[in-house]
Amino acid sequence: MASTLNELNPRLLWKHFAKILTIPHCSGNEKPLGDYVLSVAASLGLPGKRDKVGNVLVSKPATAGREGAVGAILQGHLDMVCEKNSDKVHDFSKDPIQAEIKGEWVYAKGTTLGADNGIGLAAALAVMEDKTLVHGPLEFLFTVDEETGLTGANKIQKGFLLGRMLLNLDSEDEGTFTIGCAGGADSTLTLPLDRKKTASKNLYKLHVHSLRGGHSGLDINQGRGNAIKLLARMLGQAQTAAKFEVISVEGGSKHNAIPREAVALLACPPVQVRSMTMAFKKAFDKIKVEYTAVEPGAAYSLDAVAGKDFALTRDCQRTLLDFLIALPHGVIAMHPEIAGLTETSTNLAIVKTGKAAFEVLCSTRSSVASALEATRGIIISVCALAGAKPDLKDGYPGWMPNLDSPLLKKLKELYIKTFGKEADVVAVHAGLECGIIGEKFPGMDMISFGPTMKNPHSPEEHVHTASVEKFWTFLTAAIDGLSS
Numbered sequence: 001m002a003s004t005l006n007e008l009n010p011r012l013l014w015k016h017f018a019k020i021l022t023i024p025h026c027s028g029n030e031k032p033l034g035d036y037v038l039s040v041a042a043s044l045g046l047p048g049k050r051d052k053v054g055n056v057l058v059s060k061p062a063t064a065g066r067e068g069a070v071g072a073i074l075q076g077h078l079d080m081v082c083e084k085n086s087d088k089v090h091d092f093s094k095d096p097i098q099a100e101i102k103g104e105w106v107y108a109k110g111t112t113l114g115a116d117n118g119i120g121l122a123a124a125l126a127v128m129e130d131k132t133l134v135h136g137p138l139e140f141l142f143t144v145d146e147e148t149g150l151t152g153a154n155k156i157q158k159g160f161l162l163g164r165m166l167l168n169l170d171s172e173d174e175g176t177f178t179i180g181c182a183g184g185a186d187s188t189l190t191l192p193l194d195r196k197k198t199a200s201k202n203l204y205k206l207h208v209h210s211l212r213g214g215h216s217g218l219d220i221n222q223g224r225g226n227a228i229k230l231l232a233r234m235l236g237q238a239q240t241a242a243k244f245e246v247i248s249v250e251g252g253s254k255h256n257a258i259p260r261e262a263v264a265l266l267a268c269p270p271v272q273v274r275s276m277t278m279a280f281k282k283a284f285d286k287i288k289v290e291y292t293a294v295e296p297g298a299a300y301s302l303d304a305v306a307g308k309d310f311a312l313t314r315d316c317q318r319t320l321l322d323f324l325i326a327l328p329h330g331v332i333a334m335h336p337e338i339a340g341l342t343e344t345s346t347n348l349a350i351v352k353t354g355k356a357a358f359e360v361l362c363s364t365r366s367s368v369a370s371a372l373e374a375t376r377g378i379i380i381s382v383c384a385l386a387g388a389k390p391d392l393k394d395g396y397p398g399w400m401p402n403l404d405s406p407l408l409k410k411l412k413e414l415y416i417k418t419f420g421k422e423a424d425v426v427a428v429h430a431g432l433e434c435g436i437i438g439e440k441f442p443g444m445d446m447i448s449f450g451p452t453m454k455n456p457h458s459p460e461e462h463v464h465t466a467s468v469e470k471f472w473t474f475l476t477a478a479i480d481g482l483s484s
Ligand SMILES: [Zn+2]
Pocket: 077, 116, 117, 146, 170
């Protein structure tokens, strides 16, 4: 059994990965790793260049007899997510990542490993260096800052790439081809507020909490509760049974997370407290039954709090609650052909109450541009009805799955030929660099695959060594097969 990375196969790939571990490359600090890629290219006599944002491109000519083949691009991202355990002493700006082999897997000691996307880069570097491979004209594209904003892909200039097929090496399940992703766009909605002095000095905090949350793209099809929506339902139902006044509603923390908790601050005269308490309980009990399977931990609390304030006027309170109840959240459509794939969804992500305005952030995703637009249209219409002002932020494009792609067809055949079984074909309901690259280079045929890794972006990240070997076998078969 191997005890160091350099004893693992394929040797050339692991040699480069071991080197990558010694070069700091957190998002935003990709220059040293870009320098390494360019130095490897220079040592092999291959032309390399770097654009203004730091994306690096290296070209390798076709091997004899394959000069006329369509050019292929191998692509990965230079940056890694830098996370460590709280008890781990590690400076990501200078300390090397310490890898260790545990059985069939490679881990880091207390930090992220950066197998995402270090293994993809190492494979590309190994293809550059390996003189025994057969292939058409190749380009190697290494982008910056994928993890925090897809910045590198966003800033690629037209004409930077010549190839017409792109193999993205940033996937996490060996044997799976990714052929599509969602585009996304955020909208900020502002609802003006009218206030009056509270009728009562008795204030209460209604807190909906302990929901599961999760990623607003990948987990949106799980049917989990959105704390803001549940809180709005409770308030909406209870306001007909008890006379309380809403002072504020707050909830959610990130545009890409399903809100796990939300809080309303209320004023309620003593004679109404019992009715209000009962009404909230009744509303929550119904919700609880509805969410028995997916949100077993969901809970709420109602506590008296100190202070006095200005509450919303009666009309404004109704409008605000109607607004929250009407705003869409969750899956809008599933993909008609790819089982289990969310095509369009929207996340009612964050709400904040100011003195004179209420602000809502909605984050919408779809692999179909017109469906994204239509869903934002629903949000705009709800705003129009409520008297709120929508501010539509620019989004990033999706990558619409093309089940008739010639590249997909060829790679499926090659996978069966190489391993004697079919690869799975999937798409993801989240943003990928291919979405952006595909929009900039129309007609680019793209696919994403990689070795098996678990828990990327966390100190538990680990990569399966045997799957790295299979990934390499397939990658080298692909560049040969695609050029023959
Ligand atoms: Zn990645």
